[in-house]
Amino acid sequence: MxxxxxxYTEGCHPDILKRLTETNMEQTIGYGMDEHCRHAADLIQKACDAPDADVHFLVGGTQTNATVIDAALKPYQGILCAETGHINVHETGAVEACGHKCITFPTNDGKIEAKQIRDYAKEHFRNGGNEHMAQPKMVYISTPTELGTIYQKKELEDIYQVCREYGMYLFVDGARMGYGLVCKQNDLTLADIAANSDVFYIGGTKVGALFGEAVVITNPELKPDFRYNIKQHGGMLAKGRLLGIQFETLFENDLxxxxxxxxxxxxxxxxxxxxxxxxxxxxxxxxxxxxxxxxxxxxxxxxxxxxxxxxxxxxxxxxxxxxxxxxxxxxxxxxxxxxxxxxxx
Amino acid sequence: MxxxxxxYTEGCHPDILKRLTETNMEQTIGYGMDEHCRHAADLIQKACDAPDADVHFLVGGTQTNATVIDAALKPYQGILCAETGHINVHETGAVEACGHKCITFPTNDGKIEAKQIRDYAKEHFRNGGNEHMAQPKMVYISTPTELGTIYQKKELEDIYQVCREYGMYLFVDGARMGYGLVCKQNDLTLADIAANSDVFYIGGTKVGALFGEAVVITNPELKPDFRYNIKQHGGMLAKGRLLGIQFETLFENDLxxxxxxxxxxxxxxxxxxxxxxxxxxxxxxxxxxxxxxxxxxxxxxxxxxxxxxxxxxxxxxxxxxxxxxxxxxxxxxxxxxxxxxxxxx
Amino acid sequence: MxxxxxxYTEGCHPDILKRLTETNMEQTIGYGMDEHCRHAADLIQKACDAPDADVHFLVGGTQTNATVIDAALKPYQGILCAETGHINVHETGAVEACGHKCITFPTNDGKIEAKQIRDYAKEHFRNGGNEHMAQPKMVYISTPTELGTIYQKKELEDIYQVCREYGMYLFVDGARMGYGLVCKQNDLTLADIAANSDVFYIGGTKVGALFGEAVVITNPELKPDFRYNIKQHGGMLAKGRLLGIQFETLFENDLxxxxxxxxxxxxxxxxxxxxxxxxxxxxxxxxxxxxxxxxxxxxxxxxxxxxxxxxxxxxxxxxxxxxxxxxxxxxxxxxxxxxxxxxxx
Amino acid sequence: MxxxxxxYTEGCHPDILKRLTETNMEQTIGYGMDEHCRHAADLIQKACDAPDADVHFLVGGTQTNATVIDAALKPYQGILCAETGHINVHETGAVEACGHKCITFPTNDGKIEAKQIRDYAKEHFRNGGNEHMAQPKMVYISTPTELGTIYQKKELEDIYQVCREYGMYLFVDGARMGYGLVCKQNDLTLADIAANSDVFYIGGTKVGALFGEAVVITNPELKPDFRYNIKQHGGMLAKGRLLGIQFETLFENDLxxxxxxxxxxxxxxxxxxxxxxxxxxxxxxxxxxxxxxxxxxxxxxxxxxxxxxxxxxxxxxxxxxxxxxxxxxxxxxxxxxxxxxxxxx
Incomplete structure (x- = not known):
């Protein structure tokens, strides 16, 4: 067959298993505070041209989405997304399990437009806000989307612009980011994404790692205490170095x-x-x-x-x-x- | 003006204030265990022709919806409703705050159809279930709806039929039930609603009470420990008799x-x-x-x-x-x- | 008997029922935005000597505690309290239902001491924080306590001092505040409480009202969007004026x-x-x-x-x-x- | 140093890395439905002498505890544990984040006694239950405990006996189970634990795996839809086989x-x-x-x-x-x- x-039908790129084997009997401290994680974070900061970004490593996509969204939102705030968004469809209500409403927009290609977001936010904040409805506070997009399409640079910039107008955060789910960044129509770089969002993640699970997603937080409001969020969501791997080693391997020599x-x-x-x-x-x-x-x-x-x-x-x-x-x-x-x-x- | x-612009029907005044210095035990609540529950059981139903009194609609839904669902289960449903639009994400996803259907008149529900459930349970999605377990309808329309008896029966086919509960929000039951096109009675749902509520706030909603639970699966749910949701009024007295007044002589x-x-x-x-x-x-x-x-x-x-x-x-x-x-x-x-x- | x-065995002070009857057929807007609520808030601001405080009216104690705590805390933060605290013992886990841990201290008389709080906070923040534990962010005290004892002014000041040292909020549950403020050993005023806490509530349910608690928020960090929290917690009474009218009556002429x-x-x-x-x-x-x-x-x-x-x-x-x-x-x-x-x- | x-300072037992390398380019289906997971589950059923048990593989301990507890409890139910229990102290309130109260007992050695549990349950259910308090529904013990001590067979049997008397589930956290089962004073087998609990887990992370915990569910009430819970909690690894392969290796030849x-x-x-x-x-x-x-x-x-x-x-x-x-x-x-x-x- x-x-x-x-x-995600195979294990991982052979270089990763090689590095895991080489480092296997090293003793390190736990929970992502080791040298491998630090080094991997450095490499990612550089790749994103974002020296001040905080970089955290989590195990999987659903966990990452729930952790980031739960960390960013107050209980009465919701997240805007495409009706096809992974968080809306294929995470068994993990965002709602953290207490937050997914507010969805129709889409044909998995993407949403700045105009949809602006119209919604404008109506909600018409009279300063409407406490009978969940308050829109974060926008979730994935690129590539769940339908394999990608955002162009201009589209991303326009969406981020609306977010800033209405005090909303932009979160980019990059579970398949590698594939998006090397496809023909792509005009985005990691640096562009870092410059045009508040938090995003670079997916490892679907792009060569055994597992693992690297969260990059550029907005200082979202940085404090993020490790508490990871731990509470069950996303803090005891042997955090396993994530560090994988992302080290992936981000050395542009692997x-x-x-x-x-x-x-x-x-x-x-x-x-x-x-x-x-x-x-x-x-x-x-x-x-x-x-x-x-x-x-x-x-x-x-x-x-x-x-x-x-x-x-x-x-x-x-x-x-x-x-x-x-x-x-x-x-x-x-x-x-x-x-x-x-x-x- | x-x-x-x-x-809900005025206080309440004058008979209610009269009764509250007459009984004001009576001493009763708290939390809805008093004689007035018991009497009001009896009257409602009779009005619904449901002698085995459990009747509970809560203060307001959002609280009632959240309490009923949270009591019925497991963490990974969602609730199906019209996109215009009160729980989906105007309760500040209270259902999501309890951890549950609102799974919505398009509608022009505030109503949903048995077919929409069946199609969705059928697809979800195609291979016995799909653990990547919230599991549909309850259907929420309001009658009258948020758009002032009502369900006909046949429509309600059809929806309840689908619910039983797929092991889902039917919850009827009756915030304005009084108005629905006396309008021209209506062919439903309280007894019909009791016979064709698992739990519903009869709204007082919008139909003559100062405040208060009477929850009627007919499905034995939903009865145990419901008072724990009420208490946890902050819906257990210390002076529960205030609710008992109001519903006594409303359900004596068909007021x-x-x-x-x-x-x-x-x-x-x-x-x-x-x-x-x-x-x-x-x-x-x-x-x-x-x-x-x-x-x-x-x-x-x-x-x-x-x-x-x-x-x-x-x-x-x-x-x-x-x-x-x-x-x-x-x-x-x-x-x-x-x-x-x-x-x- | x-x-x-x-x-809370009787209804309410007769003056309140009188006022409810007099105003019964007035038409007002809903959800606590009416003139009675505004007037009641003014009276309470004056009684607390806190002209900038935000005043909100909720229906009952459990609901009020859950709403205030949920509004103040991030998901990974906990609340410190006496092991006998109402939130820890008699609210069916309503605080935990919002996701927050009650971190408890032993007590003989229902009170906790500044030293207990300081020792705990000091240990937690020893190395800047410990993400494996719930982060202490709010202190809950009740006065009178669940055991009928009261805090003296000096004790309250000391506790508030610790809170400020460690960036924690102080929340005072005043379900029976009236009784505390008129007892013999009392040396506190409402103004003292307002000056030495971040948020507190004045209980109506147990002190003459049919129901109702007045939340007073003095810390500007806790003010924004509080009405969204109330609504989501099912605490926003459609006929909010019922609360306004009761507190108007109670706070005119020091009733x-x-x-x-x-x-x-x-x-x-x-x-x-x-x-x-x-x-x-x-x-x-x-x-x-x-x-x-x-x-x-x-x-x-x-x-x-x-x-x-x-x-x-x-x-x-x-x-x-x-x-x-x-x-x-x-x-x-x-x-x-x-x-x-x-x-x- | x-x-x-x-x-958990090293990687994993070398045999595991060897097997991961050998199987790396195999194509399998995802989410734990592959042959390796099935085989590992078989081996564990045999080791536990529990042919009807359901076996699931999760990534880490905090995630496993939260998932099991959230799956078992209704919103108003709490979990009894030692005050030193991992869920109470070192999981950043993850159990509370799912809405459940940890009800704690004092302990000197990390263990709790049947008598403590019985006294608590007896008082709660004195009059059939007390809806003002969280309902005790599950007991959590860890063996070895967080303090390195172990339960003797008689102690475990006594605790399980109380649980059955009061309709409570017993959950055994076996993060370090391997170490407990081979220590001198031990008189328990995996089969004893399976026979005297409703659900437990066998820890891999701390006993030779890169990561991973094997949940064993023996009580049929806890089996349905457990995979929905895993997914919602972010614990369903895309490449689930990584867990299967590790537990295969560990449970072949008693490794x-x-x-x-x-x-x-x-x-x-x-x-x-x-x-x-x-x-x-x-x-x-x-x-x-x-x-x-x-x-x-x-x-x-x-x-x-x-x-x-x-x-x-x-x-x-x-x-x-x-x-x-x-x-x-x-x-x-x-x-x-x-x-x-x-x-x-």
Whole structure:
């Protein structure tokens, strides 16, 4: 079986396991206060051109989102996001479990626009605020989005501008940030994201690490006591160095970006093939996630050799399926898949 | 100034104040364990033809909704409702503050349909459940809705049927229940509601009481330890008898229904007048809340003598306004208002 | 049956019911934005000599405590209190339900000391903080305490001093404040309390109102958006004027203090009687709550005519009982009780 | 520097890294549904003689405790524990953040007794329950405790007996379970623990794994939907196989127990040495954690070569220090430490 269902089917980039093995019997202090974490944080500050940023390492995405949002908001404040946002759909209500409402905007491509945010905030604060409604205080975007699309620099700047107008924080979920930053249409750098948000995270789990997400806090209001939040949310790894070592490896010699390119290359190959075969996409492909409409018969035949991810019914006889590549996707697997696609379709 | 903005501008029906005064120096035990509460509960059980129902008295609507929902759901479970539902819009995220997600359906008239609920539940439980999403476990409807519309008996039965199919609870918010039960199109009784839901509440605050909501629990699963929930939510009034006395008064001799009729009568008079004047309604009027489109100029002129409630902008020069009557609305105030409407429009 | 079990067995002072009746058909806007609330707030600001304080009216004690504490604390912060504190013992975990830990100190008389607080804070902040523990950020005291004792001015000042040293808020629960301020040993005024705390509340429920607590916020950090907190906690009464009218009545002509004196007078009479009868007190009486050790036989005999409140077993044959007076306690009932005590003991 | 401050200073047992490396490029499905997790669960069921138990793998202890407790309790229910319990002291209020009160008992050695639990439950349920207080519903014990002591079989059985009498769950925190099960005084097996509790966990983080805790649920009431709880708490690792592989390795050929013995052996050597040197212990040593009183001068001298963990001030010139061994502690480091102790003391 070959898995194209998601970007976390393998372990990690071999360099990481090598470093873990080399350092295994080192003794360090716990909870992320060790030298590896410090070094990894330095590398990330540099990569973001944000020498004053606080960098923290957490284990997974849901945990990271809940911790950041809970740390930033007061009990009566809510977070604005796309209706397709990961926090709104696929985290089992973890944000609500911390007490906060997700206030959602409709979207076709997983992205939201500055105008949607401005209109909402303007109405809420029309008379200084409306205490009968959750107060909008943070905006959540993901780039790449859950639908594989990316924000352009101008779009990000516009959103951040609205946030500042209305005293709201901007939080960027970068679970797949590596893939976004090396794709063709991208015009953003880590430094741009650091300069145009209050807090964001760089995903490791889906881009070459065993696990781990690096939170970068640039807004001084969000920095104090963040470690208390991590600990309370169960996100403070006893052997924090495991995270430090992974991000050290990924951010030395730009390994993070190098390995991300493979996902994009393989996704492009599949996209070309599917386009030639006139398979319709529900969202225009930009990164490593492809959303296509396939007949249930085709799905059945492909499922003998490949695992794709079911998204939803398209109509009576078709489904929307996700095809996903990653840092680990093998050139030869994609070649085989393309041949089989041609045969089946 | 004459207030048509909401249905809680006056104190309470004079009979209630009389009874409070008569009983004022009685000594009773606290927290709703007194004779008045017991008597009021009996009266309500009878009115609902539900001799085994548990009846509890709480102070206000937001508190009641949060208490009922929090008592019924496990941390990872969510509540389905209309996007216009009071819990979703106007309770400052109180349901989320208890940890639960509001999962919303689009609506034009404040109501949701059995089909919407079934489709959602069916998809969630497709493979036995999906632990990456909040689990749908309760359905919330209000009747009358926040837009003044009511559920017909058949609609309620259909929704309850879906709930039972998928092991979900049905919770009916009856903040304005009195007005719904005496309006023209109504074909429901309290007994119908008791028979077709798991828990509901009968609103006092908006229908003649100083304050107070009577929660009726018919599903035995939801009964145990409910008083712990009330207490924890700050809803257990030390002098619980104040609630007992009010509901005793409202449910002896059908006072609750009698006084509700006035709101409907006055709303009908205004509706006729507005219809004659060709003022457009955004929702077809059924109970005591009327939603109309008025030009901002008309609004300004009316605001010299009347308080209506702004809902939202309709277009550049018009707004949607709510006109609301109640048990206390005076015949002569409505007559005056109608005359002024004719003049201004 | 005569009730001495608590101080909320009757309705309210007759003047309040009179005012509610007089104003009953007035139309006002809702949610505490009306003239009565504004006037009541003015009267309280004056009584506290705190013209800049924010004053809010809530319905009951548990709700008030949860709202104030939840508004003040970040998710990882805890509240220091006596192990006998109402929030720790008798609110069904309402503070924890908002996510906050009660960090408790041992006490014999319901009071805590500045030294206990300082020692704890000093240890926590030894190295700038300890993210593995809840961070102490607020101190909760009640005066009178749950055991009927009061804080002296010097004690309050010392506690407030520690709070300021460690950046912690001081919150004073005044559910029975009236009784404390008119008792013999008292050397505090409302102005002293306002000057030596960040937020406190003046209890109405137990001192002559039907219900209601007036929150006074003096620390500007705690003022913004407090109404959002009230609403989310289900504490925003639709007919907020009911609270305004009650506190107007209580704070015009010092009614609040006048009626509190009766409770103290009657408690003193009972105390003298019990002392003469050599009944042991578990706490030295100061206000309207008396805690005595009675044999279970005596309890049984008294229970034919009187309701006292069981606290806990003292030994195999004795129990600790609470005897409580109030603004409404009748001189003749106390006389009868004293005679019966003499006979039974 | 040699670290004796805790039992998580190294990475993991080399066999684990070997297996992670061997399996690194395998493709598996995510979230703990893979073959490795299934196999590890089988091995644990067998080791516990609990073929019907549900086994789940989480990342760390605080997360595991919060998830289990939150899954088991209703909002108004609390958890009984020793005042020294990890959940009460060192998890930054994570249990309270889920809404639940820790109800604590005093202890000298980290253990609580059946009698303490029975007395508390008996008083709470005296009249069928007391809705003004958090309802006791779960008992939390850790073995080994935070003070290094262990429960004997009879003690565990007695506690579980009380739990069943009062309808409470027993939850055993086994963060260091391996060390407890191989120490001299131990008379418990994993099967005994499974038979005398409702849910427990077997700690990996402190006993040879990189990270990971295996939750074993034997009570059918606690099994449904547990994966929703894990996901909501941010504990569902995308690459769940990392946990499966680690526990496979630890539970094949009893590796878990074998490596735990080293910690006990080394702790015994240090204990003998300290006893000979007449260093006082604050708790009688049983497992791998030793709590001793050392003068601050001795601490200073030792700190040149060794890291011990400060616990608290003992008196003006002495401190309580923790000395901790682990699966990874080197024979020669202990020998050196003992020599230095003899010299310094």
């Amino acid at each position: 070959i898995y194209f269902n998601c970007d 993070y970006f190098e390995i991300a390119k493979n996902a994009i290359r393989q996704a492009e190959r599949i996209t070309e093939c599917l386009t030639a075969l006139q398979v319709p996409f529900t969202v225009t492909p930009q990164t490593n996630q492809l959303f296509v409409v396939l007949s249930d018969e085709v799905c059945d035949r492909l499922s003998e050799k490949y695992v794709l991810e079911y998204q939803e019914k398209f109509d009576e006889t078709h489904s929307v399926m996700r095809i996903c590549t990653s840092w680990a996707t093998r050139q030869e697997d994609v070649s085989q898949f393309m041949e089989d696609l041609k045969e089946v379709l | 004459i207030y048509f903005n909401c249905d 609750y229904f009698e006084i509700a009729k006035n709101a409907i009568r006055q709303a009908e008079r205004i509706t006729e007048c507005l219809t004659a004047l060709q003022v457009p309604f955004t929702v077809t009027p059924q109970t005591n809340q009327l939603f109309v489109v008025l030009s901002d100029e008309v609004c300004d002129r009316l605001s010299e003598k009347y308080v209506l409630e702004y809902q939202e902008k309709f277009d550049e020069t018009h707004s949607v306004m709510r006109i609301c009557t109640s048990w206390a609305t005076r015949q002569e105030d409505v007559s005056q208002f109608m005359e002024d409407l004719k003049e201004v429009l | 005569i009730y001495f079990n608590c101080d 609040y203090f006048e009626i509190a004196k009766n409770a103290i007078r009657q408690a003193e009479r009972i105390t003298e009687c019990l002392t003469a009868l050599q009944v042991p007190f578990t706490v030295t009486p100061q206000t309207n709550q008396l805690f005595v050790v009675l044999s279970d036989e005596v309890c049984d005999r008294l229970s034919e005519k009187y309701v006292l409140e069981y606290q806990e077993k003292f030994d195999e044959t004795h129990s600790v009982m609470r005897i409580c007076t109030s603004w409404a306690t009748r001189q003749e009932d106390v006389s009868q009780f004293m005679e019966d005590l003499k006979e039974v003991l | 040699i670290y004796f401050n805790c039992d 878990y127990f074998e490596i735990a013995k080293n910690a006990i052996r080394q702790a015994e050597r240090i204990t003998e040495c300290l006893t000979a040197l007449q260093v006082p212990f604050t708790v009688t040593p049983q497992t791998n954690q030793l709590f001793v009183v050392l003068s601050d001068e001795v601490c200073d001298r030792l700190s040149e070569k060794y890291v011990l963990e400060y616990q608290e001030k003992f008196d003006e010139t002495h401190s309580v220090m923790r000395i901790c061994t682990s699966w990874a502690t080197r024979q020669e480091d202990v020998s050196q430490f003992m020599e230095d102790l003899k010299e310094v003391l």
